[in-house]
Amino acid sequence: MELNRTIAPEIRKPEQIRFQVPKPKLLSNDIPVYLIREGAQDVFRMELVFQAGRRHDNRFIVSQAVPPLLKEGSRMLDAESMAKALDKYGLNVQASANPDVSSIRLHGMSKYIQQALPLISEMVRNPAFSKKEVANYL
Secondary structure: OOOOOOOOOOOOOOOOOOOOOOEEEEOOOOOEEEEOOOOOOOEEEEEEEEOOOHHHOOOOOHHHHHHHHHOOEEOOOEHHHHHHHHHHOOOEEEEEEOOOOEEEEEEEEHHHHHHHHHHHHHHHHOEOOOHHHHHHHO
8 A cells, every 4th residue: 555645634523632640759968769660671861951041041042041051160170071971972962941940850760870879069169160161151
């Protein structure tokens, strides 16, 4: 049977939609964490969400500039060293800001999560915001 793309497919209701319910945990410093274990893939996704979106920003562009600049180096690692460390373990970092929140997402293979945690911690807790990287961003 050959596919005829001039005829739209039949519209049907989905049979079943199943959403995984996150399991809430509370860290020792009272920060909530929500875990979702889905499937058997050897990968992880971590998302740090901060109430620091554009509506919280009283200075132009700060809330939009900070998330991507976090990847551009810290006190311990300059931008090149940070990029090499992320590449070494096949980690992917994405950052964004919207009107309500800013977020940092980290994806990688589960076997490297112990190497990923110090890197994401360094990024978030000790950002450098070097003049060179800020100028490149702007």
